Amino acid sequence: MSKTIVYKFGGASVKDADAMKNLLDILRNRLRKNMVIVVSAMGKTTNSLEEILRLKMEGEDFSSNYTILKEFHLSICHQLFPDSHRVFAVLDNLFTSMSKQLNAELSEDNYDEYYDSIIGFGELFSSTIVMEYLCENDLLVLWQDARELIKTNSDFRFAKIDWAKTRKNCQTKLKAKIENFPVVTQGFIGSDSQSRPTTLGREGSDFTAAILASCLKASSVTIWKDVPGVLNADPKKFSSYFLFEELDYKQAAEMTYYGASVIHPKTIMPLANARIPLFVKSFISPEDPGTKIHSTSSNSSISTYVLKEKQLLISFRVTDFTFIEEEQIHRVYEELKSLKLRVNMxxxxxxxxxxxxxxxxxxxxxxxxxxxxxxxxxxxSNLELLTILHPEKSGMDSVMKDYEVFLEQQTRNTFQVVRRKNMLS
Structure with missing residues (x-):
């Protein structure tokens, strides 16, 4: 195991000028050589880019959305840098590049590739600002384009990692850099064999941190969040919650599989295989211990609640009075796969x-x-999917109250319900 460590800062930790100043305070006494800092897009930038893509897809004008997004980033920079700083020219070049790309033709047939060519600009904007801000405050760091490191196949929006090429790139292009200076890079993005931009799935910056840590044989990964660690319920959606001090890799992987948003689902595997501990800590209270995910015999049986919103329930019913067989299931899944649609239940x-x-x-x-x-x-449409791991009877009853239930199922350790709030409740 090397002395390299990887930090990942999500969108909330770089969402505005105050957040950037807080990031600077966190790194001031922690920044060192053999460190990689992975940065997500600022605030809700990815959502804003997806809205631009929606408007483009529907043939509507997106110029005001583009302007608002540009002004959002420039406003943050005006609060952090003198007006003559080079960051403004660099950002202007990036926005010009994105504008040219937005002029390309978009259709249903090339949507995923087009999506990946646009959506990664959020991380390019944020990592540029972070790097320049740290340097402006005498914390010298280097900037690295993650697309030169993370090589993937051409499965746009859900690209699979070419581990051999990515490992080689990390050893030849990244290792020498971090031996002299910390490096700031982007989460979520990579490129295929033709150097076309690809992405690793929504919220994929955690996965990027795990990939780089695995390839560099890092000693640890720390993900900085706006919560105190891994909780048994999202505090934005549930009134009570419990902080896990530690979790085994397998239990954490199960939580992410069902949609726990604190960690990207693919993050655990490369870290578990390399036995690299993952720390989830609060950027609001950086001295608090947070949660440690590692190989441990400690397994919690506390009920864990995972809520996925904006869900769609589709039922396919046979029309010829036969029964559902493997052929029909395969037919449905064949189309789901071709459209890159993931089944949640x-x-x-x-x-x-x-x-x-x-x-x-x-x-x-x-x-x-x-x-x-x-x-x-x-x-x-517009449903919720609630998954309860290690459910208790009382907890199951309470989540059905005041809701219309469309579907439910239960196994020994898992309860799932598709629901919608009653209009009269």
Missing amino acids: LQISAISISIVLDEQPFKLDRLLNRLKNDFEIRYN
């Missing part, structure tokens, strides 16, 4: 297949068109 009855997905409107239209001749299809 599945339930099969004698005559129907029901699936729960994240809402993606234009992809829903394509899915329905492709399968309408094979099934009678019904769907409900």
Whole structure:
């Protein structure tokens, strides 16, 4: 194990000028050689870029959205830098590059590739500002384009890592740099064999930190969040919650599989394989211990609540009085795979297949068109999927109160319900 450490700062930790000053305070006494700092896009930048893409896809004007996004970043810079600072010229060049890319043709057929060509600009903006701000305050760091390190296949939006090439790049392009200076780089983005931008899945910056840590054989990874560590429930959505002081890799992986937002689902595997501990800490209270995820025999049986919003329930019903067989299941999954739609929940009855997905409107239209001749299809939108790990009976009853229930299922250690708040409650 090397002495290298990896820090990852999410969007909330760089969302405005005050957050940037707080990041500076965190790093002032922690920054050192053999350190990689992975940065997400600032605040809700990725959401703003997705809205621009939606408008572009629907043929609507997105110029005001573009201007607002540019002014958002420039406003932060005006609070952090003198007006003559070079960061303004660098940002202007990045926004000009994004503008040119937005003029390219977009269609349903090339949406995923187009998405990846635009969405990563958020991380390019933020990492540039972070690097320049640290240097402006006498913390000398280098900037590294993650697309030169993280090599992937061409599965746009959900790119799979080419571990051999990525490991080689980290050893030849990154290791020598961090031996002399800390390095700031971007989360979430990579590139394929033709150097086209790719992304690792929404919220994929955690995964980037794990990839780099694995390739550099780092001693630890620390993810800085706006929560005190890994909790058994999202404090923004639940009134009571519990902080885990430590978790085993397997238990953490199970939580992320069902959608726990504190860590990206793919983060755990490379760290567990390399036995690299993961710390989840609060950038609001950086001296607090947070949560340590590592190999431990300690397994908590405390009920854990994972809530996914903006969910879509689709039911495919056979039309010829036969029963559901493997052929029909394969048919549905074949189309889901081609559209890169991930199933969050599945339930099969004698005559129907029901699936729960994240809402993606234009992809829903394509899915329905492709399968309408094979099934009678019904769907409900704007639902919630609540998963309870290690459920207790009292907890299960309370989550059904005041909700309309569309689907539920239970195993020995997991309870899931698809629900919508009653309008009268």
